[in-house]
Amino acid sequence: MGDESSVNKMIGIVLAGGQSKRFGQPKAFAKRNGKEFILYSIEALQCITKDVVVVIHPEIDTKWLQRNQLTYIQDLELYQGKGPLAGIYSVMSQFKSEWYIVLPCDTPFINAHLLKKLQLYRNDGCEAIVPSVHGNIQPLIAMYHHRVKEKIRWHLEQNKLSMKHFLPSIHTRYVEINDDDAFININTKDEYDQYIVHNNLFPQASFSKTK
Numbered sequence: 001m002g003d004e005s006s007v008n009k010m011i012g013i014v015l016a017g018g019q020s021k022r023f024g025q026p027k028a029f030a031k032r033n034g035k036e037f038i039l040y041s042i043e044a045l046q047c048i049t050k051d052v053v054v055v056i057h058p059e060i061d062t063k064w065l066q067r068n069q070l071t072y073i074q075d076l077e078l079y080q081g082k083g084p085l086a087g088i089y090s091v092m093s094q095f096k097s098e099w100y101i102v103l104p105c106d107t108p109f110i111n112a113h114l115l116k117k118l119q120l121y122r123n124d125g126c127e128a129i130v131p132s133v134h135g136n137i138q139p140l141i142a143m144y145h146h147r148v149k150e151k152i153r154w155h156l157e158q159n160k161l162s163m164k165h166f167l168p169s170i171h172t173r174y175v176e177i178n179d180d181d182a183f184i185n186i187n188t189k190d191e192y193d194q195y196i197v198h199n200n201l202f203p204q205a206s207f208s209k210t211k
């Protein structure tokens, strides 16, 4: 991955460095239709780019990742525990690319079609392309230009870790997307029962507000 030119290159990032506290076990490996949640994210990204990096929590068992021949790292030590910005920065600082396309590990209804829509805006001169669904922005299902790397570092250093506060500091293009199910993320066992076990999707679905 490292020695190709970074121009026009796209790297996929799967954020799996969270603690899954509300879920009670690593939600990346919870399953929908027999398939791990994280694999839905990986496969959607693989439709866009062959270069996908998974950023894992230190306690995740890596055997599954190795079996599936996936590239994975942990958050840089300095920024561990600092949330999604730490994951994005950790990949940006180790894998060179022009653009990075980010997904969380807990959106098992995600699809590549949505990601392809975001890509259409990458020549707009913007630094981030972020979907909005019924007014809820989704910065963890988004694209970031390599230019924002140092700004992310600054936010990490200042402990300004909220994505919602980070986005206004860069040139962000918001894209309204109405594929409601694609944005469903699973945080709790109740949500797992509702969306996965009972397949109780939109219009009942509610979208997690970004921290």
Ligand SMILES: Nc1nc2c(ncn2[C@@H]2O[C@H](COP(=O)(O)OP(=O)(O)OP(=O)(O)O)[C@@H](O)[C@H]2O)c(=O)[nH]1
Pocket (backbone or CB within 6 Å): 015, 016, 017, 018, 019, 020, 021, 022, 023, 055, 056, 075, 080, 081, 082, 083, 084, 086, 087, 088, 103, 104, 105, 106, 140, 187
């Ligand atoms: N690399 C990295 N990813 C993170 C970090 N914190 C959260 N994420 C990921 O960001 C996504 C959204 O995070 P949350 O929904 O809050 O997940 P979580 O932190 O595991 O869940 P809780 O512990 O219940 O808050 C998930 O895919 C997480 O794995 C982090 O510090 N580093």
